[in-house]
Amino acid sequence: MLRVYNTLTRTKEPFEPVRPGKVGIYLCGPTVYKPSHIGHMVGPVIFDAIKRYLVYSGYDVTLVVNITDVDDKLIAESNRCGMPMAQLAAEMTADYMNNLAALGVDVIDHFPRCTETMDEIVRFTQTLIQKGFAYEAQGDVYFEVSKANGYGKLSHRGVEAMQGEGGGMADRKRAGADFALWKAAKPGEPSWPSPWGPGRPGWHIECSAMSRTLLGETFDIHGGGLDLMFPHHENEIAQSECCHGKPMAKYWLHNGLMQASDEVGKLGGRSTRPTEGDLAAQEVAKISKSKGSSPFSELLKQFAGETIRFFVLSTQYRRPIDFSEQRIREVETGMDTFYRFFKRFERVTGESFYAIEVVKTLRDWDFQHEGDPFLLEVTVCSVRFLACMDDDFNTGGGIAALFDLVRTLNKYVDDEKLEELENHTSERLKNLRIGAKRLRELATTLGLFRKPPQEESAGSDELAGKLMKLLIDLRAESRKKKDFATADRIRNGLTEIGVTLEDRPGGTEWTAK
Numbered sequence: 001m002l003r004v005y006n007t008l009t010r011t012k013e014p015f016e017p018v019r020p021g022k023v024g025i026y027l028c029g030p031t032v033y034k035p036s037h038i039g040h041m042v043g044p045v046i047f048d049a050i051k052r053y054l055v056y057s058g059y060d061v062t063l064v065v066n067i068t069d070v071d072d073k074l075i076a077e078s079n080r081c082g083m084p085m086a087q088l089a090a091e092m093t094a095d096y097m098n099n100l101a102a103l104g105v106d107v108i109d110h111f112p113r114c115t116e117t118m119d120e121i122v123r124f125t126q127t128l129i130q131k132g133f134a135y136e137a138q139g140d141v142y143f144e145v146s147k148a149n150g151y152g153k154l155s156h157r158g159v160e161a162m163q164g165e166g167g168g169m170a171d172r173k174r175a176g177a178d179f180a181l182w183k184a185a186k187p188g189e190p191s192w193p194s195p196w197g198p199g200r201p202g203w204h205i206e207c208s209a210m211s212r213t214l215l216g217e218t219f220d221i222h223g224g225g226l227d228l229m230f231p232h233h234e235n236e237i238a239q240s241e242c243c244h245g246k247p248m249a250k251y252w253l254h255n256g257l258m259q260a261s262d263e264v265g266k267l268g269g270r271s272t273r274p275t276e277g278d279l280a281a282q283e284v285a286k287i288s289k290s291k292g293s294s295p296f297s298e299l300l301k302q303f304a305g306e307t308i309r310f311f312v313l314s315t316q317y318r319r320p321i322d323f324s325e326q327r328i329r330e331v332e333t334g335m336d337t338f339y340r341f342f343k344r345f346e347r348v349t350g351e352s353f354y355a356i357e358v359v360k361t362l363r364d365w366d367f368q369h370e371g372d373p374f375l376l377e378v379t380v381c382s383v384r385f386l387a388c389m390d391d392d393f394n395t396g397g398g399i400a401a402l403f404d405l406v407r408t409l410n411k412y413v414d415d416e417k418l419e420e421l422e423n424h425t426s427e428r429l430k431n432l433r434i435g436a437k438r439l440r441e442l443a444t445t446l447g448l449f450r451k452p453p454q455e456e457s458a459g460s461d462e463l464a465g466k467l468m469k470l471l472i473d474l475r476a477e478s479r480k481k482k483d484f485a486t487a488d489r490i491r492n493g494l495t496e497i498g499v500t501l502e503d504r505p506g507g508t509e510w511t512a513k
């Protein structure tokens with residue numbers, strides 16, 4: 001039974017969707033005025049994995065991530081760099097999309113743009129005025145916070161913490177806490193027509209309008225970074241619930257923030273940093289103020305997207321993630337355990353791990369292990385994975401279970417000496433295939449190990465592969481001729497440039513650092 005931590009109630013609750021079998025998720029996306037940094041990619045990776053797991057659990061899931069392509073920050077940046085706002089937004093959106101693709105985030109169903117949602121935003125604002133929750137003031141429209149019952153119920157902060165946002169002039173507001181739904185355009189600013197004159201939306205209203213359009217008045221999961229809880233999410237709730245008279249989202253899930261760290265943490269999500277919910281502490285170390293705030297595309301030159309994805313998912317999503325290149329490198333080393341097994345699997349069975357077909361949902365899974373100790377162990381690891389994911393999407397615990405599973409598989413290959421052809425009984429191969437299939441299936445629900453990693457730079461890898469084969473053959477021939485000096489020279493020379501040779505019954509394998 002899946003349970004999720006709901007920020008609204010501050011408890012873990014059983015997950016029961018609003019409409020049986022269907023799940024709607026809305027995640028607040030980026031304001032596209034600068035290239036994304038790693039902090040921007042945490043939410044999409046987490047919610048991509050959450051969607052995959054929900055689909056695997058049998059739900060029909062719709063995931064929406066909005067793109068804020070008009071905003072004060074965008075206008076300021078477009079003036080600074082002398083580029084029209086629309087062009088700047090288009091370029092930064094493309095950068096964001098490229099980063100998502102590199103991370104294997106490809107299950108988002110809708111990316112609504114603020115500039116394409118103007119009609120709905122205007123209609124939403126009109127309704128709030130009609131219902132007495134908002135007022136117009138010289139071309140601006142403000143939400144009157146004192147009229148919203150229960151304001152502050154998500155963040156447990158009161159009206160007094162809300163500073164509000166002015167459009168042109170803060171003195172147009174009735175109270176300091178009131179925030180802008182619509183801002184009158186200043187000369188030269190991009191604007192859209194409205195009943196209150198040309199202007200643009202405030203930031204919060206787009207999420208209320210978009211989520212209603214794509215997911216309905218009440219949907220299942222609203223997600224976002226912990227830093228968005230107040231005032232952004234609080235204001236979304238005020239707008240939507242005053243407009244519709246019903247709850248906006250059933251479960252509010254807030255992910256921890258990526259923060260700078262010089263500490264070397266442990267793989268698997270144990271952290272000595274502040275625990276979840278400690279917003280103040282996380283804000284201090286937030287990644288946007290540190291060196292991790294360099295463009296994400298730069299980080300992708302150092303690390304494969306899959307490695308960064310693995311790194312993000314190694315922590316339970318509510319915890320802060322300590323960012324350091326050293327930690328990502330540790331993750332990279334850990335992942336070799338999996339890549340080495342995939343090669344072994346191919347050597348033993350002649351089949352690619354990546355070609356293993358997996359079932360789409362858990363319903364199709366049968367837990368038969370027929371009393372075989374190896375299959376029993378595979379089942380134990382798999383059940384542990386599912387238990388972690390059912391416990392508020394603990395991907396860090398899930399990954400630890402995948403490590404146990406891959407160790408179990410490697411041990412089976414060792415114990416049964418499966419690298420030697422004469423030990424290939426059909427029973428053993430069948431068992432190995434069942435175990436590998438479980439690994440592939442569970443990893444896929446986290447969006448991991450879906451494609452062979454070398455596909456990204458096939459050209460140079462192919463050449464390296466051919467050159468390595470040549471060297472390995474030369475070494476084998478030298479050894480056959482008892483010319484050990486040459487054979488050793490080849491091995492030692494390769495070690496010096498970071499290439500390790502491993503002699504196995506099926507041939508020599510190489511790995512490069």
Ligand SMILES: [Zn+2]
Pocket residue numbers: 027028029207232236
């Ligand atoms: Zn939002």
